[in-house]
Amino acid sequence: MTDRWDTVLGYLIAAAPRDGVVAIDGPPAEAELLAERLRARCGATVVTGPVGDADLTVRVRTSRGDGRDDHAGAVVDLGDATWPILRHLDPALVPGDRWYASESQAFFAVRAAGWDSKFGDDLPAYDLAVSSAGLRAGGLALDVGCGTGRALPPLREAVGPAGTVIGLDHTAPMLSAAARRAAACAAALVRADARRLPFPDGTADAVLAAGLVTHLPDHDEALTELARVTRSGGRLILFHPTGRATLAARHGRTLDPGDLLDEPVLRAALSRTGWELLTYDDPPHRFHAVAVRI
Template sequence: MEYRSDLAGIREFFAARAAGWESRFPDDGPLFAAAISELGLQAGQFVLDAGCGTGRALPLLRAAVGPSGRVLGVDLTPEMIAVATAHSALAELAVADVGHLPLPDRAVDAVFGSGLVSHLTDPVAGFTELARVTRPGGLLALFYPIGRAALAAKHGRTLSPDDIRTEPRLRRALATAGWRLTSYHDPADRFLAVAVRAD
C-alpha cells in the first residue's frame, strides 16, 4: 500500500477507503485504549484528535476527559468525517488540514494523532501548527497500532533511516517545531511517541 503525500492524493486515497476502513482493523481497539490510558489525560481537558479518520479514538478520548472535557476530531477527508459522525455525540468534528487548524493559539491541552506522521506533507510545519494550538506543557501523542518494522514487513518493505518516525529524526523535527520528545516506544505491536509542548 502506497500513500500519496500531497493533500489531494491523501484525500483521494482515504475517500475511496472510508466506508470500509474500520472493518480492516477490527482488533485495534485495545491498542488505542492502552495508548490513550498512558497519556494521563484529566477530566475537563480539551483534546484534539488530529487526523481522526473514522473516529476510532473519539470514544476513548471522551471517556478520558469526561463530560466536562472537550474533544475535537479533525480530518482532511470529508468521507472519513462522514463515517466518524457515528461518534459525533462524543466529539465535535471538522474537515480541516492539520497544517491549518481552525483553532486559536494555545487552545488545547493534548493532541492525539493516530497514523498521522506519515500523512503530513511537511512534518515540521505540521508539528509547528500543532504546537501553535497547544498550551505550554501540553502533550502530543503520535500513535500507530503497529510497530514500524512490522508495518514495513507487512507491505514488503524494509525500514529506512530516512523515515521521519525514527527516534533521532522525529526528535529533531519535534524540537524544531517547539516540542520535547519525552518517550519513544516502537515494539512490534505498536508505535507511541509522546512529546511535551515547550514553553
C-alpha cells in the first residue's frame, strides 16, 4: 500500500463514525477497491452503492467523468488507483481543512510535468487576460497559484522592467516546471500557501489568480487574504483559459448557480472581502473577471 493510500484512508477513518455505516458510491470496480481497503482499516461497516441513511457517503470519482459529487461527505479521486486523492471532505465531519494542503499538492504534483504540453495553446489567452486588466508599470504583480508560470511573461510585460513579478505556488513540482520561464522574464518564485501569503499588507499593485480560487476550501478566506496584500486601488484578475460552462461540460457536470464564479455570487463575495467587481466575462473560451481593491 502506498503512502498516498495511507494518507487518504487516514482522512476517511477520521471522518467515519465508529460503528457507523460508510457507503462508497461510484463506479463499481473503484468503489469496491476503496471499500476493501477501508474495511481492512476501520471499525465502521463499509458498503458499496448509494445508501440513503449511511453515516458517511464517500463518492468515488474517476477520469471517466462519472463523478457526481453533490451531498457526499467525502470525494475520492481514483482516476489513478495508485495515486488516490481526497478531493473533498465535509468540514462538519472533520473540522478544519488539514487534509487540503497534502491533497491539493498530490493532485497538482503529478500534473506539473505535462501541464504545458497539455495546455500550451492557452498562452495567448494569458497575454490578453493580463494586458486588458489595466495594470500600471512599475508595480508589484503577484501570480498566486502560478503553476508553471504561464502568466509570468505577460505580468512582466505589464509592469515593465522597473516592476517586480513574483509567482507563488504550494506545489514544489509546479515551481520546478516554472523555473525556466520565471528566469527568462526576471520573475521570482516563492513556495507558500495562498491562504497565508508571505507579504505585508497593501504591497501588491496587482494579483492574478488563474484557476486557483475555486480550488481553495474557503473562498472568502482566500479573497480576503488576496485583498490584504493588495494596495487600495490595486487590481485582482481572476482568470481561467476556459469558460465556466465549457469547463463544467468537460468534467461531465452542469453549471451550479451557487458556484463562486457565477456573476452575482462572485460580486457579493468580492464586496464582502474588500473588492469591487469591475468587469466580468464568461464566454466559452475563457473566464475573466477584474476587481479593484477598495
